Amino acid sequence: MSDVTEGALATFLSDRLDADVSVDDLHEHVEGWSRDTASFTARWEESGETHERRLVVRAESDAQVEGDATGEGNDVETEFRTMDAAQDAPVPVPETHWFEGDRSVLGGRFFVVDYVPGDAPVTWDRDQRQRLYDAWDERDGESSLPSQFVDCAVGVHTLGPGDVPELDDCPPEDVVERELDRWVGQYRDSVVRPEPAVEECIRWFRANAPEVPETTVVHGDFRIGNMLVDGDDVTALLDWELARIGDPMYDLGYASTYYFAGKLVDPIERPELACSLLDREWFYDEYERRSGRTVDRERVRYWRAFSAFVMMTIGLSGVDRFRSGETDDVRAAWFQYIVPGLVEDMLGVVREDRL
Template sequence: MSDVTGDALSSFLGEQLGADVTVADLEEHVEGWSRDTVSFTARWQGDEGEHEQRFVVRAESDAQVESGRRSEGNDIETEYRTMDAAQDAPVPVPTTRWFEGDRSVMGGKFFVVDHRPGDAPVVWDRDQRAHLQEAWDGDSDLPDQFVDAAVGVHEVAPEDVPALENVPAEAVVDREIDRWVEVYRESTVRPEPAVEECIRWFRANKPEVPETTLVHGDFRIGNMLVDGDDLTAVLDWELARVGDPLYDLGYASLQYFAGKLIEPTERPELACSLLEREYLYDEYERRSGRTVNRERVRYWRAFSAFVMMTIGLSGVHQFRQGDTDDVRSAWFQYIVPGLVEDMLAIVREDRT
């Protein structure tokens, strides 16, 4: 972990707030493990009396600093700038506070945001998956808040996020294919015939993208905080980009994000184990006023399986190359077969 310590945080916040700051109750979070994430409580004396607030610091990991290798996502400053650009959008995003690019302060670049209550659901845990399914079967507002979050993300226009490359709509699909195929080629030990067939399908069936918006890029319930029946935050903007808003819908619809590894999940019709896919599409269309072309969503579902499989292979490759000693990267090999299966299942209509 970067040098995220109470003393370092006290010193940094003292400079930002112009006060003596004490830091306590540091808690390391394993979610979003491509970066180091720590929540803590800060106390200081201000003009209006004593203040106490809980914050979260998100920092480059040691592997990122030592190897100089970026992950497949954006650098940490771009992640912060993207979250900052989404502050006024109707989507729950933690309030952004400070970005620090000087690695000497805490061993890596980092940013600080306000803490939000709740936990990130783990859909591969049977009990947590069942809790999400109950939200759909009962009278919880959580499924509708999920839809609203997607609509809110896509209300941010490309020009409002200057930290991201503003790609023309007609170039979006080729950008995605070229980017992720390159990572796949770098990460795989040998070409997999089934994957090569899907890559050919991606190139032969490129959808027409009529518009671009901010796209979260990793839009799933596991990257959100849930407090009871409330969706309190959308986190992990590392894969954000300008793109087709329907990408996020296709990505969220992967069975992998409903808890599937090799064996099918109990409720394959539920996106993120939380709401029926068709309900997600219909309600998103109604609330956003944007037509949800089912063939385009199908394309992005297949492509998202390829993206997630490639991220898994990249993690294994980094472990094999010695870029990381985190055994979770090695574990990623086990997600690959199920995602290849999903890719083939989605495109099978054009393979028969």
């Protein structure tokens, strides 16, 4: 993100605020790789008073600017518009400020939001995973971390198709076919050779497609690792680039995969916990109680298996880009190691219908 400099940000903000803005303490965040993200402090004078604000810029990656990125997620403007719509929903998101579509400003399209304190828990880290276990074991009332996680899901699903016009609407009866076409197509484009176990799962997905009675905005990547946690509080739900109009049960299924309960750790210490944080059945019961929406366990089971397929496909896309030379980011090559576990998760659901 060589074009994201303190000077360039100061020029941009000075124009937006009609003031002489200074920027310092620019810090690049490397936790995610779908966008370039940095936080910084802006200062300016207004009406004789000095203002100081910590802000975050989220910009297109080099691959997105050059058109080499795959179509896995939404573009940066759609992500901004979705977060902007969520300002009025009962879900914690950073306050949105500006979107800039002129790539000459910072070398790519970008948006600016408030900085929010907190860290995103990493379920693969033993100590962080243990803190999530403790949050479940020591939960107390509606303010506990597991309770806030449920409330975030409920809050996302208060947004309807008309609330984010930038997201393509999809009739409920077409949701499953759209998801299958999108992700199976991406899998076919990325895989070196077909894997018989995955082909069996794809056949199962088509044969067992559930009926979807309603659609809402779904986050698409709903997990504790995309939330900022400050102490015992969820301060923000981030990374909305996979948001779409779909079945709200998708987010529940996605959050329920074994992968986020500590996959890559053998054995999984607490396999009953979604995102290493909350018992799955408690999650579904509390979601029902707080949302007034019935949780169809079979639809959740379907989307749980399909979510593993989606994550596997995203991983294979990264491997394919590294193999073809489209990226030299070694994190893309690393994704090959998540594939076997995700295939195992998919087969675990499929086998339930075969035994």
